[in-house]
Amino acid sequence: MRALMAAILLTLSAMAAVPAATNLIGHRLARPIVPPSRDQFFAKDRPVEKLSLSRPSWERAGGLLVGELTLSNDNDFPVNNVIIACDFFDASGNPLGTRGTAIRRIFKPGKSRIGGVEFIRLARDMQGGTCRTLSAKPAGSPQPDDME
Numbered sequence: 001m002r003a004l005m006a007a008i009l010l011t012l013s014a015m016a017a018v019p020a021a022t023n024l025i026g027h028r029l030a031r032p033i034v035p036p037s038r039d040q041f042f043a044k045d046r047p048v049e050k051l052s053l054s055r056p057s058w059e060r061a062g063g064l065l066v067g068e069l070t071l072s073n074d075n076d077f078p079v080n081n082v083i084i085a086c087d088f089f090d091a092s093g094n095p096l097g098t099r100g101t102a103i104r105r106i107f108k109p110g111k112s113r114i115g116g117v118e119f120i121r122l123a124r125d126m127q128g129g130t131c132r133t134l135s136a137k138p139a140g141s142p143q144p145d146d147m148e
Contacts, residue, residue: 050074051133053084058128060121065128067117073107078139080106086119087129096126106139 056069067086073079085100099119119128 047075047077047079047138048082048133048136051079051082051136053131053133056086056117056128056131061118063121065119065121065126067119067128067131068113068115069117069131071103071107071112071114071133073109073112075109075138078106078108079136080104080139082107082136083134084117084131085134086117086131088119088122089127089129090123091125091127096123100134 050073052072052074054070054072056067059066059068065088071082082103083100084103085098087098088096090096101117101119103114103117117131
């Protein structure tokens, strides 16, 4: 009799455990559904992903290298505080390093020409290379200086 009761209890507990385990597995595999409006909302957190820079033209001016380039803003909103990084080389093409600067103006959607991007020449034969965007903020978002 005891063996029969133990078998019935084991069977009942196994029957209860199978749906619970199946439910947990199905819950772990389920992926949350993200509506498109949420994606569009979070895109404003990463405006730099839709920015690109043309290859700059460089000129020497005293102890500076001065670059001119075009920024393409493919966002649906203006951006500001764009931080760019540019690579520099010697006359033989050996890398001298990368330097960054912030461009503190508002860029509307579309293409904008940027002139007067200055970097100090660390070597007499220093030449400018390509540049890339590192960060940007949606125009009108609070800046660290504006926050209390």
